[in-house]
Amino acid sequence: MSIDPITREVISSSLLACADEMTNNFWRTSYSYMNYEMRDYAVGLVDGAGHIVTQSRFTHPAFTADLGFVVQAALEELAEEGVEEGDVILSNDPVAQGQHLNNVVVFTPYMLDGKPFMFSCVRAHWQDIGGGAIGSGATNSTEIFQEGIQLNAVKVHRRNVPDRNLIRVIKHNTRFPDLVLGDLNAQIAACKIGLRRIGELLKKYSRKQIEQAIEETWDMCEQAARNALKTIPPGDYRAESFLDDDGVERGKPIPIKVRVNVTADRMTVDFSEVSDQVKGSLNSGFFGGAMNVARIAFKCLTTPHLPSNEGCFRPLEVVCPPGKLLSAVPPAALGDWAVPFPTVLDTIFRSLAGAIPDRIPAATRGDARGIMLVGLDGIKRRFFALHFPHIGGHGARPTRDAPAPRCAIQQGDMYSVPVEVNESKSPVIFEKYELRPDSGGPGKYRGGLGTETIGYLLVEGEVQNKMIRSRCLPWGLHGGGAGAGNEARVIKSDGSEDPVPRTDKYPLLTGYRVRMLTGGGGGYGPAFERDPGLVLADYFNGYVTLEGARRDYGVAIDPATAQINQNETARLRSSEQPRKELKIA
Numbered sequence: 001m002s003i004d005p006i007t008r009e010v011i012s013s014s015l016l017a018c019a020d021e022m023t024n025n026f027w028r029t030s031y032s033y034m035n036y037e038m039r040d041y042a043v044g045l046v047d048g049a050g051h052i053v054t055q056s057r058f059t060h061p062a063f064t065a066d067l068g069f070v071v072q073a074a075l076e077e078l079a080e081e082g083v084e085e086g087d088v089i090l091s092n093d094p095v096a097q098g099q100h101l102n103n104v105v106v107f108t109p110y111m112l113d114g115k116p117f118m119f120s121c122v123r124a125h126w127q128d129i130g131g132g133a134i135g136s137g138a139t140n141s142t143e144i145f146q147e148g149i150q151l152n153a154v155k156v157h158r159r160n161v162p163d164r165n166l167i168r169v170i171k172h173n174t175r176f177p178d179l180v181l182g183d184l185n186a187q188i189a190a191c192k193i194g195l196r197r198i199g200e201l202l203k204k205y206s207r208k209q210i211e212q213a214i215e216e217t218w219d220m221c222e223q224a225a226r227n228a229l230k231t232i233p234p235g236d237y238r239a240e241s242f243l244d245d246d247g248v249e250r251g252k253p254i255p256i257k258v259r260v261n262v263t264a265d266r267m268t269v270d271f272s273e274v275s276d277q278v279k280g281s282l283n284s285g286f287f288g289g290a291m292n293v294a295r296i297a298f299k300c301l302t303t304p305h306l307p308s309n310e311g312c313f314r315p316l317e318v319v320c321p322p323g324k325l326l327s328a329v330p331p332a333a334l335g336d337w338a339v340p341f342p343t344v345l346d347t348i349f350r351s352l353a354g355a356i357p358d359r360i361p362a363a364t365r366g367d368a369r370g371i372m373l374v375g376l377d378g379i380k381r382r383f384f385a386l387h388f389p390h391i392g393g394h395g396a397r398p399t400r401d402a403p404a405p406r407c408a409i410q411q412g413d414m415y416s417v418p419v420e421v422n423e424s425k426s427p428v429i430f431e432k433y434e435l436r437p438d439s440g441g442p443g444k445y446r447g448g449l450g451t452e453t454i455g456y457l458l459v460e461g462e463v464q465n466k467m468i469r470s471r472c473l474p475w476g477l478h479g480g481g482a483g484a485g486n487e488a489r490v491i492k493s494d495g496s497e498d499p500v501p502r503t504d505k506y507p508l509l510t511g512y513r514v515r516m517l518t519g520g521g522g523g524y525g526p527a528f529e530r531d532p533g534l535v536l537a538d539y540f541n542g543y544v545t546l547e548g549a550r551r552d553y554g555v556a557i558d559p560a561t562a563q564i565n566q567n568e569t570a571r572l573r574s575s576e577q578p579r580k581e582l583k584i585a
Helices: 005-029 067-077 164-171 177-204 207-229 290-301 341-351 419-425 532-540 546-553 566-575
Strands: 041-047 052-055 088-091 103-112 115-125 154-158 235-243 254-262 267-270 316-319 371-377 382-387 428-436 450-457 461-465 487-491 497-499 503-508 513-517
Touching: 005 041, 005 052, 005 115, 005 177, 005 207, 041 067, 041 177, 052 067, 067 088, 067 103, 067 115, 088 177, 103 177, 115 177, 154 164, 154 177, 164 177, 177 207, 235 341, 254 341, 267 290, 290 316, 290 341, 371 450, 371 513, 382 419, 419 428, 461 487, 532 546
Parallel strands: 267 316
Antiparallel strands: 041 052, 041 115, 088 103, 088 154, 103 115, 235 254, 254 267, 371 382, 371 461, 428 450, 450 513, 461 503, 487 497, 487 513
16 A cells, blocks of 8 residues: 655655765765866665665766666675675776776665665765876776776775775775775765665654655656657657767777667667777776666656656666677776767767757767876876866757857766866966857857867876867757867967877977867757847857858858948848758768
8 A cells, every 4th residue: 555645755855865965975075176076976875676766966967877787786796795784885897887997886785674775875986096097097998907996896894894905905006095085985974874864764764664655756757757758759760970989990980870769658779780899998888888878868858857766767778789889898998988978869869859859959069078187296296187177069959049068968067177176286277268159050049169278287297188079070950050079289389289189198298288179069940040130149249250150140240340231141141051950971
């Protein structure tokens, strides 16, 4: 017999509040800017069988309800040894997690009647976990063993007693021991808050009531997802795109082909025709790749405003044979596992652009990592690694322009590290950080702008260029134009510029500067249908140049008066054709 709806909602909301409190605690106490600035973490509660009970609303969207897979694999690994009260378990298992080794999950069991009732879990990005590149996850790595230490279901605490030997192993396998151990302790503290709140809930409600509330919440979310699917016309939809290369076989494109099948109450995302796993580090495992990226897309399309839990994804089926880019098998390198995600998501959404044109935006700039400056500060005798602010353009929407520059599509509202923070923590100076005019795809609704950042090091170091999508430009939809691509360049002392390929070890000598140009988003609708007044406003705001207004929108602006030349605009729009939507071979 079901519990009453008020009790169900109180229990469900209490569990969600627990996950949110864990998140806030970890955010405030973490050591690495990857966590306290960029918020590159996932927090949630998992039941004793490894199913997601709920996930914090402030979790990084790239980790959409995937903590359960890691817990399930760890429980299988520890089946003979067992799990006890007071245990703290670590795992960055490349098979079960399918992500780069920097993403380490810490989880602790709440024991009831001698068995795990629930786990509180925190995944965090550790700044460095060894391997051949500062920050780990080298662009040119070809196997997982080059990317750092693997911690597969190891107990860092046993019955509340820290394992000092394991902690020393971790300390001496990272270039940033203070940051890594600080984040580890913050993860453990957040998990213990979760255990405390679960215990308090069990004092108010019985185990049966809590389990019923969880099941009914899952059922409600499942029904909400199925109802949303009814708004998408049933059919078989396909789209394709490509990535520039894998960083090892340079210049060799990586095909991205997706098939989305929609029925009245089910969606199947099929990656059978996506590229085979590559030599470089763009691979991901099935759970971190195919399953995860399909869940992100499905969540956006069905239940974007509901917390993630097991029920949200019951109407979703994911197909991806082993050995593909998104289902790589060992010993594949996974260092840049998330780099393909924006392109894959753009392609999934593109497949549905004809079916639900009022809901699908144009393509984003398609990059998730940007560039990093790394090295060894000889004066302070310590390593440094910093991200350039890598926000850029998103696609124009069916009824309005794209938003201001943001992080990659799967990163949601993840923050970019402020230049002031980077300057205070690393030997770097930024001399420019501004919008990139004319980078947004032209259209009736304009694509979002990219940014231009120029910086230099006070010591010699290296550029790690992890950018992608410089050749497969962010496409427009329904007549919209393509946005600009992503670029990285080094400006030499004589003022000449060299493009930087995808690499981890491009030298940045004294007197050299690095320029990062992030791409723009695609436009939506024919550019010549854009209100000339809006083009003039874009010119005033620095979003388009005089040349761009004329070339892309057919709008002539008098540079002397900064007013629209109506006659010339009419002539341009009657005699020229606007830039068309990019077609990808």
